Each structure stands twice: as C-alpha cells, then as structure tokens.
Amino acid sequence: MPVLPIKLTDGVWRIPTFGRNLINSYLIENSDGTISLIDCGLKSTSKKLIASLRAINRSPEEVREILITHAHSDHLGGARKFQEASSGKTHIHESDVSYAENGKNPPIGGGGPLGRVLGFVSSSIPSCHIDQTFKDGDRFNIGTGLTVLHTPGHSPGHCSFYLGNAGLLITGDALFNFRDKISYSFAAFCYDEKMSKDTAERLGDPDYEIVAFTHGPPIRENAKQSVREFLGRR
Numbered sequence: 001m002p003v004l005p006i007k008l009t010d011g012v013w014r015i016p017t018f019g020r021n022l023i024n025s026y027l028i029e030n031s032d033g034t035i036s037l038i039d040c041g042l043k044s045t046s047k048k049l050i051a052s053l054r055a056i057n058r059s060p061e062e063v064r065e066i067l068i069t070h071a072h073s074d075h076l077g078g079a080r081k082f083q084e085a086s087s088g089k090t091h092i093h094e095s096d097v098s099y100a101e102n103g104k105n106p107p108i109g110g111g112g113p114l115g116r117v118l119g120f121v122s123s124s125i126p127s128c129h130i131d132q133t134f135k136d137g138d139r140f141n142i143g144t145g146l147t148v149l150h151t152p153g154h155s156p157g158h159c160s161f162y163l164g165n166a167g168l169l170i171t172g173d174a175l176f177n178f179r180d181k182i183s184y185s186f187a188a189f190c191y192d193e194k195m196s197k198d199t200a201e202r203l204g205d206p207d208y209e210i211v212a213f214t215h216g217p218p219i220r221e222n223a224k225q226s227v228r229e230f231l232g233r234r
C-alpha cells in the first residue's frame with residue numbers, strides 16, 4: 001500500500017510511516033520554497049519519506065533541514081539512509097546528539113529490569129551525522145515559525161515542536177495518542193519516567209488548535225482542551 005502524506009493544515013503534512021498512525025513523521029513547507037522534515041521513522045522508512053515527498057511533487061533535494069525529536073530508533077532510524085538522498089541539515093537537541101552519532105539509544109526503563117531487557121534488544125540504531133544541535137526556546141524559520149520545547153525524560157534531549165502561527169503542537173513522544181487515548185510516554189521507554197511526566201506539563205501552556213503525535217492520530221477538535229484535561233488542568 002503506498003504511503004501518502006495526509007494534509008494536517010496549510011503547508012503541513014503527516015506521513016504515517018508505520019501502520020495508519022502508529023509512527024508518524026511530518027513535512028512542513030517553508031516560505032523560501034524548501035521543505036523541512038520532522039523525524040525519519042524506523043531504519044526502513046527512508047523509502048516512504050521519499051515517496052511521500054514525490055506524492056506532493058517534492059524531492060529529497062528540496063529538504064532544507066531534518067529535525068529529530070529524540071534519538072530513538074523509531075524517530076532517527078531512517079535518518080542515515082535519508083541523508084544519502086538529501087543534503088538537508090540534521091538537527092537534534094544537544095543532550096541527544098552523542099546517542100545519534102554513536103548509534104546508541106539513550107538508556108530506557110529507568111534502570112529497572114524491563115528497561116534493561118528492552119534496552120538490550122533495542123540498544124542500537126544506525127548512527128547518523130548531526131549538523132547542528134538545538135536547545136529549549138530555539139526558533140526555526142520553518143513553516144510560519146517553529147519553537148523548540150525541551151520536554152526531557154523520555155530521553156535526555158527529547159523535544160516537542162510548537163508552530164504557533166499554524167496553531168499546531170507536535171508532541172513527539174512526550175505524549176502518546178494510542179487508540180485515540182492520550183497518555184504519558186510509556187514508562188518502559190523512558191530514560192526518566194517522572195521527568196517525562198513533569199515536563200509534559202508544559203504542553204498544556206501554549207495555544208494551538210491541532211495537536212499531532214508521533215504515535216497515534218492527531219486531534220483537531222478541542223486539541224488544547226483535551227491535552228489540558230489529560231494533564232489534569234483546566
């Protein structure tokens with residue numbers, strides 16, 4: 001089945017790279033005519049990213065930058081292969097850069113026994129070159145403007161992305177929406193579960209109409225209210 005990008009809002013597409021919405025990447029059109037890509041999916045995902053670009057009459061050469069929410073194999077796995085087709089610059093938070101460049105997932109499971117097992121089976125990812133790092137509050141001229149929200153815990157450098165003018169929040173793995181139910185990042189996949197929950201709080205602060213997740217379908221109606229209700233805030 002061909003993977004098609006699904007329009008999320010003006011100039012923004014969701015690419016379901018695994019299942020209908022189990023793993024999502026995002027494409028964003030820039031004012032200079034280039035494209036930015038958020039996350040590269042699994043190791044085998046590069047082909048789907050390229051097919052999705054073609055489907056909107058774009059090519060990997062037009063990708064100006066690749067932003068990675070964090071150094072896990074379902075977000076960064078396809079980066080090295082995609083980099084072979086694109087000269088776009090790859091960016092990740094400064095606290096996850098060593099994992100990306102060394103091809104190793106950050107530790108997960110908070111040091112518990114399940115984490116050690118999961119960590120063992122999923123500890124390696126294809127290493128990739130990182131051109132630049134970002135930190136909390138950094139702004140990119142992506143789409144109509146993108147701000148980095150550092151939401152560590154799931155990994156040390158985990159970030160969410162806020163596109164205020166587009167009314168869009170991309171949570172990354174700070175919040176999941178599996179089976180249309182918002183949840184915190186699953187403990188077994190977290191570097192520090194408590195920190196992940198604490199920092200997800202800030203996703204209830206900015207204004208947005210659409211909330212998009214790496215894992216699960218986007219929410220287009222009462223998005224901010226749904227997130228705030230989940231966080232136990234009004």
Ligand SMILES: [Zn+2]
Pocket residue numbers: 070072154173189
């Ligand atoms: Zn993750």
Ligand SMILES: [Zn+2]
Pocket residue numbers: 072074075173214215
């Ligand atoms: Zn993930």
